Amino acid sequence: MLREFKKIYSRPVSIGLLVAAALLSIGLSIFFIRNYEYEIREDGNTVYYSGRHAVEMEKEALHHVPSVLSVENLNEALAYYHSFANTDMANEAFDKKYPGWRNMFRDAYVPVIKEDLNLLDKKNQADDFYEEMLKRLPEWMAGYDGVIYTEAEKGRAASMLSSVRKPYVYEFCGQWTILLKTSFIFFYAVILYAVFLAGQIFSYEKDCSMDLILIPCGKKKALRSAYQKLGGVFGYLTCITFLCILIQILVIFIYCGVSGRKNSIQTIWGFFSCLYNMTNEQFFIYSYITAWISILCIAAVSALLNAYTKNRYLSIAITALLLIFPSVLEGALSKSAILQRFTFLQPMTGIKVLTYGPSLRTFSIGPLVLRGGDAVLLECMILLILASWLAPKVYWKQMRR
Numbered sequence: 001m002l003r004e005f006k007k008i009y010s011r012p013v014s015i016g017l018l019v020a021a022a023l024l025s026i027g028l029s030i031f032f033i034r035n036y037e038y039e040i041r042e043d044g045n046t047v048y049y050s051g052r053h054a055v056e057m058e059k060e061a062l063h064h065v066p067s068v069l070s071v072e073n074l075n076e077a078l079a080y081y082h083s084f085a086n087t088d089m090a091n092e093a094f095d096k097k098y099p100g101w102r103n104m105f106r107d108a109y110v111p112v113i114k115e116d117l118n119l120l121d122k123k124n125q126a127d128d129f130y131e132e133m134l135k136r137l138p139e140w141m142a143g144y145d146g147v148i149y150t151e152a153e154k155g156r157a158a159s160m161l162s163s164v165r166k167p168y169v170y171e172f173c174g175q176w177t178i179l180l181k182t183s184f185i186f187f188y189a190v191i192l193y194a195v196f197l198a199g200q201i202f203s204y205e206k207d208c209s210m211d212l213i214l215i216p217c218g219k220k221k222a223l224r225s226a227y228q229k230l231g232g233v234f235g236y237l238t239c240i241t242f243l244c245i246l247i248q249i250l251v252i253f254i255y256c257g258v259s260g261r262k263n264s265i266q267t268i269w270g271f272f273s274c275l276y277n278m279t280n281e282q283f284f285i286y287s288y289i290t291a292w293i294s295i296l297c298i299a300a301v302s303a304l305l306n307a308y309t310k311n312r313y314l315s316i317a318i319t320a321l322l323l324i325f326p327s328v329l330e331g332a333l334s335k336s337a338i339l340q341r342f343t344f345l346q347p348m349t350g351i352k353v354l355t356y357g358p359s360l361r362t363f364s365i366g367p368l369v370l371r372g373g374d375a376v377l378l379e380c381m382i383l384l385i386l387a388s389w390l391a392p393k394v395y396w397k398q399m400r401r
Contacts, residue, residue: 173260226392294350300387
């Protein structure tokens with residue numbers, strides 16, 4: 001396997017793509033840092049800050065408020081808001097002292113299809129802040145966003161959401177949202193390379209007439225060679241994935257600091273109803289593992305198709321169609337909960353943390369209840385094992401024809 005890994009790594013195109021992936025990671029990280037925005041109202045006007053200055057200002061503001069969103073601290077924030085006689089002054093002072101807290105109140109109390117600009121005027125206490133989430137769960141799952149849930153899913157989601165650790169912890173976590181966007185786009189680039197690389201590992205032997213040499217060596221040696229090729233591809237994709245993740249983490253954390261590691265993942269924008277009982281740190285590790293397995297799974301399927309077709313262009317084209325087809329199917333037949341569940345369970349979902357992270361989708365296998373991301377991870381692991389086991393055998397069979 002090490003020999004095959006060196007063979008892949010020593011190719012000029014592989015070295016060039018590794019350098020390109022590293023530069024892409026740096027570029028995306030800096031791009032999203034520079035585009036990070038923080039807004040406050042000063043003297044009746046909204047002032048926008050961007051880049052590192054925005055990060056420092058928001059971080060400084062959150063440093064002076066409690067990091068635990070307990071009922072007592074939420075009520076204290078509301079009392080501070082109501083201490084101002086003028087609504088405009090109250091809104092300006094509240095957003096300046098408690099950045100991001102207004103969004104928490106809005107997510108907890110404002111209906112999905114409505115907008116309430118005077119919410120804080122109406123709320124004198126937040127004793128029911130966490131209970132309100134469970135009350136609003138049926139509304140979140142009513143299909144306003146086009147996602148259709150089964151009755152069983154609604155019951156499972158309620159059980160999972162009630163078990164999420166409370167009260168939430170909320171420190172500055174802007175760097176985590178930046179990291180989320182950076183890795184989300186980066187994984188798409190790795191998927192493309194995985195399909196391209198794995199989609200030619202077996203046909204390459206045919207193009208070089210190496211199959212004429214391997215056939216006389218016997219089945220055992222040919223299978224060992226095929227497994228080593230797969231191992232080399234998986235090793236290379238693993239290195240490029242985690243090396244670039246490390247680069248992204250270093251660039252973003254050096255610029256923005258490492259606060260927010262212990263935040264509840266529900267405090268990330270758009271994740272308020274997230275079913276994952278994890279901190280930011282835990283969830284990101286989980287998402288990286290899921291993306292990594294998804295990438296290897298897609299590479300294994302591409303290699304299996306290449307072993308069968310013995311044509312790099314055909315195998316790459318078929319793999320691309322398999323990746324695109326579920327998304328097309330979902331758009332065309334979006335009114336069926338069963339079809340939506342089917343299209344959700346595709347290996348590509350493993351890199352779409354912005355899809356499975358906030359999703360209320362759940363699955364059950366007997367007594368085992370899985371969140372959407374768990375189900376995708378399990379599926380990818382099974383497909384990875386099956387495709388990796390089958391590809392060398394198909395390669396040997398096709399090579400003898």
